[in-house]
Amino acid sequence: MMPISPDAPVIDITGLVHRYGRTDAVNGLNLRVQPGRCYGFFGRNGAGKTTTIKCLLNLLRPTSGEVKVFGLDPARHEVAVKSRLAYVPDHVAFYPWMTVRETLDYCASFRQTWNRDTERELLGQFRLDLRQKTSHLSKGQRTQLALITAICPEPELLVLDEPTSGLDPIVRREFIQTVIAAYQEGDPARRTVFVSTHLISEFEGLIDEFTIIEGGRDVLTLDADTARERYQKIHARFSADPVGLDLGGARVLRRGRDLEVLVNGNADEVIDRLRARSPDTITTEALTLEEIFVSTLQPAEKVAVA
Amino acid sequence: MSSTRLPPLVTKEIRALLPAWAATLCAVGVAAVSGPRSHGLGAVAYVIGSVTLGSQSVGHEYTHRTLTLLLSQPVERRRLLLTKLAVTSTLLLTLAAFASLTVLKPDERQLVLGSILCGLFLAPLLTMVCRNALAGPVFAGAMPMWAPPLSDLMGAGVVWAVALPAFAVSAVASWRVFMRLEAIDGRGSELRLPQLPRRTRAIDDAPAGARARHPVWLLVKKELHLQQMTFAVAGLWLVIWATALALAPLVPGLPEFPLAGVGILYGALLAVLIGSLASAEERQNGTLEWQLLLPMAAWQQWAIKVGTVLTLTALLSYAFPLALAAGQVGIIGWHAGAIVMLTTASLYISSLCRSTVRALMVSGAVLLALGELGLYVAGAFGGVVPFVSVPMVCILMLWFALENHRSAEHRPERVASQLLWMAAGLALGAIVVRSIS
DSSP states (O other), rough: OOOOOSOOEEEEEEEEEEEETTEEEEEEEEEEEETTTTEEEETTTTTSSSHHHHHHTSSSSSSSSEEEHHHETTTTHHHHHHTEEEEEEEEEEOTTSSBHHHHHHHHTOOOOOHHHHHHHHHHHHOOOTTSBGGSOEEEEEEEHHHHHHHHTTTOEEEESSSSSTTOHHHHHHHHHIIHHHHHHSSSTTTTEEEEEEGGGGGGTTTTEEEEETTTTTEEEEEEEEHHHHEEEEEEEHHHHHHOTOOTTOOOOETTEEEEEEEEEEEEEHHHHHHHHTSSEEEEEEEOHHHHHHHHHSSSSHHHHHO | OOOOOHHHHHHHHHHHHHHHHHHHHHHHHHHHHTTGGHHHHHHHHHHHHHHHHHHHHHHHHHHHOOOHHHTTTOHHHHHHHHHHHHHHHHHHHHHHHHHHHHTTOOGHHHHHHHHHHIIIIHHHHHHHTTTTTTHHHHTTTGGGHHHHHHHHOOOOOHHHHHHHHHHHHHHHHHHHHTTTOOOOOOOOOOOOOOOOOOOHHHHHHHHGGGGGGHHHHHHHHHHHHHHHHHHHHHHHHHHHHHHHHHTTSSSSTTTGHHHHHHHHHHHHHHHHHHHHHHHHHHHHHTOOHHHTTTOHHHHHHHHHHHHHHHHHHHIIIIIIHHHOOOOOOOOHHHHHHHHHHHHHHHHHHEEEEEEEEHHHHHHHHHHHHHHHHHHHHHHHHHTTTHHHHHHHHHHHHHHHHHHHHHOOOOOHHHHHHHHHHHHHHHHHHHHHHHHHO
C-alpha cells in the first residue's frame, strides 16, 4: 500500500473538468478539504456535484485537471483510496435478491474493519428487518441501509451525496444529529465528512466549511464561522419611508417602512448609512448557510423585489 | 469446524448468473427430451443462452443499477473482473458439457468453443461499450451459429484463423474497458442510433403549445424509440446480407449458402426481441407509471403499443427477410402466423418482467417449450389445432398483457389464472377440431 502523508488534504481538486459529450458537467473546479472537517458541497440541480464526487471515487475519469484523495490519485491507487472512504450515492441500489443481512455481509467482506456494535445499533435505530429482501425496501430504507454500510467500516472519509433524500423527518434528524455527529466524534482529528446536499439547513450546525458550486465551477468557498460573520442580515425600521437611501449596492428587501439588507462583509458601512437616517430600530443577525447559498446564487434583482 | 463458504463476491456473481444459466439449461433440456427433431433448436438455445450468460456477468450491474456499488468497494478491479470471469467460465463450461452430451452433434462441437469465447469476452465487451445488458446477447448471440456454415463454406481453418485473433482482441479490449469503466448515471440503456438532423433551434425553443403534436403520433414515436435495439439488429442483418451478395462472385459456394433460410430464423428471433422490448423496457426505464398516468386511457395506450409492435414485426420480421430473399422463399401462411404468435407471446412475457434481458431469456425458454408442445399437438391432431387455437390464445395473451402492463404488481395467482385461461383456449381448439373430424 502507498504511504500516505498525514498532512495531505483529504480531498484536493485542482482545475477539474469533466465533459459528457459536449456538455461541461464540471468546468475548472478547485477544492481542498482538510482532515477532521465536515465539508458541505452545495449547488443547484445539475451544478456538477455528483460528477465531482464520482471523479473523487474513480467512478468517472476527469477530462482534465487533478484529483487527489488522501494525497493519492484515485485512478492509480484505487484500492488504497477506497479502503479509507465510504460513499452513499444519491440513488441507492442493491442486489435485489439479497436480504439486508446478506447485503451487510457482502459489503463487510470488502472491509478490514466492520463495527458490529454500530451495525446492531443502527439497525435498531432504523428498525430494519435483517431478513427482508432489499428489493422490498422503500427508498428511505435503502438509504438507511446504505448509511449503515458506509458507517460500519469506520472510514476516514465519508462521502455523502444527498444522504437524507427519501428519509422521513424523524430519521433525517436522527441521522444528522446522531449518526454523522457520532461518527465524527469517534476520531475528530481524522474523520472527515464530505456532504453534498440540498437540505443545507439540516446540516447547519455540522458544517465547518463549504463550497458553493454553480455551472461546474466553485463560486464561493468559506469557513462556516467566517461566512456567518461576513454574511449578515440587517433589519431596520423607519418612522417614514427612507427615500433615496444609498446602501452601496447591498441587497435590500423593502416591506413598507421596514428594510432588510443582506450584507457581505460590509455590515459596518451599511449600518452607518442606515443610522444616518435615524431608524426606530436596527438589529443584525447572521445569515444561515441556506440563506448564504440563496443569496450567492440568486440574482440580486430577484431578492430585491419587495 | 472450518468454514467452506464461498466469498460473498463469488456467491453474488453466481446468484446473478443463475437465472440465465437455469433458463439455458431448461431450454436445452426440453430440446433434449423432445427427441432428435428438436436438437437443432436446443443448439440455438445453447448458443444464445451462453452468450446471454456472458453478457449478464457485467450486464446485471447495469440492470440492477449496482455498478456504482460494485466499483466503489475497496477492491482491485482486476480482482472483480477475474472473479466474474472465473464464475462465468465455470457456468459456461457446465452448459457446454450438458449441451455436448445432449443436443450437439459431434460435428457441432465448434459451436461450443465459439459460444464460450463469445460469452467470456465479446458479449461482456459489447455490454460495457453499449452500457446495455441487452447488447451482448443481441449483437453477439448469433455469432457462434455462423461458425458451422461458414466452416462448410470456407473451411474451419480459415474461420478460426479469423475468429481466434478477433476473440483475443475482444479479450484484451474487455479487460481494458473494465479497468477504465465509468459508473455513468442511469442504466445506460440508451443505444444511440444516428438521428435525423434536428429541427431549427427556433422550433425547439418555442413554447410547448407551438410544438404540440398529436399524442398518438408521440406515443408511436415513443414505441419506436423503445425498439432502437430492433432497428440496430435489422441494420446488422442488412449489412450481413449485402456483404454476402457482394462476396458471392468471389467466394465459391457462397451462392448456395442458405441465407434466405437463415433470414427466416433471424425474423423469428427479431419477433421475440420486439415483443420482449415492448413492455419490460418501459418498466426497466422507470417510465411506465407516469406514462400510464397521462390523461389517455390505458387501453388506448396499449392499443397503440400493440399496433406499433405488430406493424414493426410485420415489416422487419416478415416482409424484410422475404424482400431480401427476393423470391427464394415464398410467402408461407404458417410462417406469418408463427411470427405473430412469437411476438404476442414475448409481449405477454415482457408484461410480466422488470427487465428486457429477463423478458428475452424467459421468452426464449418458454417459446422453445411451446414450440415443442405445438409440434406435439400438431402431430396428434393433424396440424389443425394451432390454426384454430392460436388466434384465440393470441387475443387472450394481448388482453392479459394489458392487465399486467398497467399493474404495479404481478401476483402469482393472477398469472396462474391467465395461464389456465390460455390452456383452456388451446383445449377448446382441440375439442372443436376433434368434434369436427
